[in-house]
Amino acid sequence: MVLELQKPRPIWQIMFSTHHTDVGLLYLITSLAFLFMGGALALAIRAELFLPGSQIISDSMTFNRIFTVHGTTLIFLFIIPFASSVGNYFVPIMVRYKDMAYPKLNAIAFWMIPPAGALIWLGFADFTWYATPPYSIISAPGPAADMWIFGLKILGISSVLGAINFIVTILKCKHPDMSIGQVPLLAWSFLSSSLIILVAIPTFAAALLMLLTDRLGVSGFFNPALGGDPIAYAHLFWFTFHPEVYVLVIPAIGMMYEIIPRFSRKPIHSYQSGIFAFVLLSIVGFSSWAHHMYATGMSFTEKTVFMVGTLAAVPASALHVFNFVATMWNGRIKFATPMMWAVGGIALFFSAGAGGVANAAMPLDFQTHDSYWVVGHFHLFVMGTIAFGSIGFLYYMFPYVTGRMYNEKMGKLHFVMSFIGTVMVFFTQHVLGLYGMPRRIFDYPPIPEWIAMNQIASVGAMIIGVSMVIFLANMIYSSGKGKLANTEDPFGVGGKYYYPFEVKNPSH
Amino acid sequence: MSGHSSWPEWIYVGVVIALMVWVGAEAWEAERLVDHVPADAEVIKVTGQQWFWSFEHEDGTKEIGELHVKAGKAYKFEIESKDVNHSFNIHDYVVLMDAVPGRVNTVWFAPTEVGQHDIQCREYCGLIHYNMRGTLYVEDPSS
Numbered sequence A: 001m002v003l004e005l006q007k008p009r010p011i012w013q014i015m016f017s018t019h020h021t022d023v024g025l026l027y028l029i030t031s032l033a034f035l036f037m038g039g040a041l042a043l044a045i046r047a048e049l050f051l052p053g054s055q056i057i058s059d060s061m062t063f064n065r066i067f068t069v070h071g072t073t074l075i076f077l078f079i080i081p082f083a084s085s086v087g088n089y090f091v092p093i094m095v096r097y098k099d100m101a102y103p104k105l106n107a108i109a110f111w112m113i114p115p116a117g118a119l120i121w122l123g124f125a126d127f128t129w130y131a132t133p134p135y136s137i138i139s140a141p142g143p144a145a146d147m148w149i150f151g152l153k154i155l156g157i158s159s160v161l162g163a164i165n166f167i168v169t170i171l172k173c174k175h176p177d178m179s180i181g182q183v184p185l186l187a188w189s190f191l192s193s194s195l196i197i198l199v200a201i202p203t204f205a206a207a208l209l210m211l212l213t214d215r216l217g218v219s220g221f222f223n224p225a226l227g228g229d230p231i232a233y234a235h236l237f238w239f240t241f242h243p244e245v246y247v248l249v250i251p252a253i254g255m256m257y258e259i260i261p262r263f264s265r266k267p268i269h270s271y272q273s274g275i276f277a278f279v280l281l282s283i284v285g286f287s288s289w290a291h292h293m294y295a296t297g298m299s300f301t302e303k304t305v306f307m308v309g310t311l312a313a314v315p316a317s318a319l320h321v322f323n324f325v326a327t328m329w330n331g332r333i334k335f336a337t338p339m340m341w342a343v344g345g346i347a348l349f350f351s352a353g354a355g356g357v358a359n360a361a362m363p364l365d366f367q368t369h370d371s372y373w374v375v376g377h378f379h380l381f382v383m384g385t386i387a388f389g390s391i392g393f394l395y396y397m398f399p400y401v402t403g404r405m406y407n408e409k410m411g412k413l414h415f416v417m418s419f420i421g422t423v424m425v426f427f428t429q430h431v432l433g434l435y436g437m438p439r440r441i442f443d444y445p446p447i448p449e450w451i452a453m454n455q456i457a458s459v460g461a462m463i464i465g466v467s468m469v470i471f472l473a474n475m476i477y478s479s480g481k482g483k484l485a486n487t488e489d490p491f492g493v494g495g496k497y498y499y500p501f502e503v504k505n506p507s508h
Numbered sequence B: 001m002s003g004h005s006s007w008p009e010w011i012y013v014g015v016v017i018a019l020m021v022w023v024g025a026e027a028w029e030a031e032r033l034v035d036h037v038p039a040d041a042e043v044i045k046v047t048g049q050q051w052f053w054s055f056e057h058e059d060g061t062k063e064i065g066e067l068h069v070k071a072g073k074a075y076k077f078e079i080e081s082k083d084v085n086h087s088f089n090i091h092d093y094v095v096l097m098d099a100v101p102g103r104v105n106t107v108w109f110a111p112t113e114v115g116q117h118d119i120q121c122r123e124y125c126g127l128i129h130y131n132m133r134g135t136l137y138v139e140d141p142s143s
């Protein structure tokens, strides 16, 4: 299955195409562009925090805008479009259909992303990725804030359209010979995350509209001066975004389910338990949203309910870890670059989960909430687990997309540096949080422990930064000049992995 | 799909569930105690606004940016905000509670030793959020 890039075509042919691999390529390039843009902002943040006082950013307003756009970009313009890219390439092939169910809708969902990205970047809002009211209503400068709201609105619609397309492709277009219990786990991950999107996103979509009309002064949903309540926004936002964290992580887990068995040269330990864990997580994930709100003044009963709801989701995540380890057990493992990223991602997934449990335990959350601990916590997921799974998968699909191999040494160096950097930045930030440093601050008092830990984190970030330059060079150079790949078995682990629609599947 | 034996998986899941039950039970027990405000706690009104903290004691004395309390006594903070969300935080005593406009949130603490501690804002509130700081002075009760 060589996916199209080998025969050079004019760029507009790809841009106006609705074929799933072309749309997948568009998603891929867009998401990588935003990965580097958002990553540059992260380096600016880390450089600023290297020492107390102003370093490279002159004022706090600029700093606040930078971390807001950093978070928004990497979640909505890197992680989600990257997953859509993988889904576009692989879901139709895995369910043995010629394309996505609705190719035009697919292209439309993609083309909503660049304008949304432009709104977010040209506006450069400062009210955090949470768009915190009433600050966002009475204090945040426009038009940046309004542009952000419109940008997110568009991205929400794009997500919903994409989700509908994946659900229909998997459930309705799969080959009649294939039961849903035979669909590979990667496709199952898209089915689960798409179902979560359909249930979760509308709530935030409504909240965004209310936020907008509040800003226009025609309503006061979240504005206490007009009788509204900011806590209502918190519920609406987190009802969408706690489940959304599973939307982000589930496809990455799905990618690992593709990589781990392949490079262990063994079938997955338990296919059923993988499906079970996906489905369970999609349901139980809806019972924990207010664990983000322990410190807003909730009653003891409310806090208890959401703690139990949060802890109840942990066994589902733990099942995936077991499945991965059991698959590798006694396998003839080949540690090629994709496998290294996947295994590193699983190790970080495990550590991140342990930290999440501490957040969920109510009294401990009063230590960690809104401190650097939380920043460390969710970055171990978004960077350590999701970006690691995604980048590993990018190396894995590289020969299919380009017909060429990436440079293995550079890929491994990229991994080793990123892994060390990630541990340095985000493990350290957990400890920094325990020392009391609040998140989202432009400057801090010269407390010796804070300075030391900020410096470790900043050096770690620079290491990741350098590794990403190596990555970029590898991708650009190898896609033109890399050695030709054997597209049946690019990694030399035996067998042929994928059967495109045109070719008759020999096992049938 | 694959014929594997599943008992290690069951044991593993059992262990994870047991751990979660244990964490949950411990947290429930601790939080129950923390949530219970002592009856003799003295009330201090805390007001957050962009970008400083002000305090009002039961006897009417007011302070801005500084808070003086006595060691060995319990205090109950009644926290409000005049504008946007803030979060009142004395990290050394694990005092953390959001200041939300339109609401009064409460949290209590009982400082034990004489000393100085940082007060800060832990919820993003705009331009000078990073420097919305203050100092807690815990004084000898006999002085």
Ligand code: HEM
Pocket: A130, A245, A246, A248, A249, A291, A292, A310, A311, A314, A317, A353, A356, A357, A359, A360, A365, A368, A369, A370, A374, A377, A378, A381, A382
């Ligand atoms: C699955 C991947 C996960 C992702 C992507 C993720 C992401 C996040 C994010 C973005 C935040 C911070 C939100 C903010 O205030 O801006 C957060 C906070 C939190 N997460 Fe996770 N999380 C994940 C898994 C978990 C798990 C498994 C648990 C618990 C077992 C957990 C428990 C918490 C809690 C309790 C908080 C609130 C912390 C606080 O603000 O005090 N998370 N997470």
Ligand SMILES: [Cu+2]
Pocket: A241, A242, A245, A288, A289, A291, A292
């Ligand atoms: Cu959550």
Ligand SMILES: [Cu+2]
Pocket: B085, B086, B087, B121, B122, B123, B124, B125, B126, B129, B130, B132
């Ligand atoms: Cu603040």
